[in-house]
Amino acid sequence: MINEDKLIKSLQQDNCFIGDDAAVVPFVDNQNYVITKDILVEDIHFRTKYFTPYDLAHKALHVNLSDIAAMGAKPTYILCGISVPQYLHEYATQFLHHLTQICKNLDVILIGGDTTSSQDKLFISITAIGIGQKDQIKYRNSSKNGDIICIIGDIGFAHTGFALLEQNLTSQEKYISSSLRPIAKITEGIWLGSQQYVHSMMDISDGLYIDLNKLCKSSNKGAVIELDMLQQHLDPEISLQTALEGGEDYSLLCTIDKNSFELLSDQFSNNFNYQVKPIGFITDGDSIKFKKNNQIIDLTVNPFTHFGEKL
């Protein structure tokens, strides 16, 4: 598989604007567009066996809107490309019907796209465009030493749901729905974008460890994950390993100035009726360290480069 990180690095050397959840291009004076593109490939990212057309429409859209949310911007438009094998004609028609309906409900306008044939697999490529205030768009590269690292949303749910679905188990609906129909943190992203003391932000799509690593690399920083704190936020069914490795939760990962954390965390709870989850802090180092009972410990994390490649 192509190593996306290496690729991004080589493209950056070519003076391309790549590396955040979404690209930023100028709009009017005080606003920018943010643009992202995510692909979903049958039997890599989803199976039609357990994804209904509605589930897939929901997921394909929210995976992209999550990137917009992670920049602190408001989703506005999408384009949808779809390549359809003959035998999934009806499935794809249903998919597109649901996609337009879900867009409408979210005030997102479908402005274009492309439909083609495919030999055997369904391929979906969505481009999402959002609008953000220039001074409220958040990047990965601006975390500061001492920042509190926080998760906004669940962690390990989607991977647990995926494992159940692959075993044909349909109990534990909350995990399964996280895998089939993750919900982009749109209003949370916009609110966090408007907070000056949120220094950096991204979404967690590839897994907490691998994504925090990206944020740290982009900021030229290191991090300490406090495993006791992380454990507190986990459902009993979800192991630390799943929390660190499992992808596709589409929760937000942000770093907050340590002096503002308490106030901001309280305001967040008041607004959204759930808690920000602090799990550690940014350091001046260049790697992620794990702490348990106040001691640095070794922990082997095996991040997968893409969720789909485990299928």
Add this chain to the structure above:
Amino acid sequence: MINEDKLIKSLQQDNCFIGDDAAVVPFVDNQNYVITKDILVEDIHFRTKYFTPYDLAHKALHVNLSDIAAMGAKPTYILCGISVPQYLHEYATQFLHHLTQICKNLDVILIGGDTTSSQDKLFISITAIGIGQKDQIKYRNSSKNGDIICIIGDIGFAHTGFALLEQNLTSQEKYISSSLRPIAKITEGIWLGSQQYVHSMMDISDGLYIDLNKLCKSSNKGAVIELDMLQQHLDPEISLQTALEGGEDYSLLCTIDKNSFELLSDQFSNNFNYQVKPIGFITDGDSIKFKKNNQIIDLTVNPFTHFGEKL
């Protein structure tokens, strides 16, 4: 196969902005962004057997830039999504290298994208973004009765090249290069966009007949194709049927006010050193008619809904 026209109609009923070569979204006061997205699927739109990574990078880019040109806008940014089967890892790396180089040469900035695995076929999805003057962006829906229908560029070349490539023939380089490396009419599109008396424009990707049909439907007009005029513009090797049916030339199709045609055609020749090709005129009807020796004649055209589906 999903019928893209029916789909577009159903999306338009849902108040989505769909139907031109590219979608138009606001930029600053007097400018708009135009945005398009085209997918290329292995063994539907290309074969790695005869497309080098360079060819494919060129084609994937120009197919998208052609949509921007057809709106009278200047290509500015792209995003590239690519799903890669294991055995094409090196091919895809080369593809991305060439894509960034070709973008650089065209002053187009690669701002983002997505790379994923694929089980067995290579999928490429490019989103291209251009900038156009609001009053110079051309649409399909504004052709007027009596307009001269013109082709800018070659016709039937790409289909002829495709047929040669499928038979493992590599003579007649000009046709083969049209199929492998079509060149978007970028400067021509911008120039035509700036001309008030160019009433409507699109690119010819699916074939002259099917694309003119789209333009007429969008404008609520009909057309007459003068077969003697069309024949004059064709290479001896290219039949009328191939000219009408063959897709993927990425020439431009535009309609020009009949009173301004001669002047505009002369100016075009002076600027670009080749001729605009008039082939007929727009009518108040609702269908495309064929004329030969000044008589309306019957002609059966079998447009394919997508080039690729013939593979």
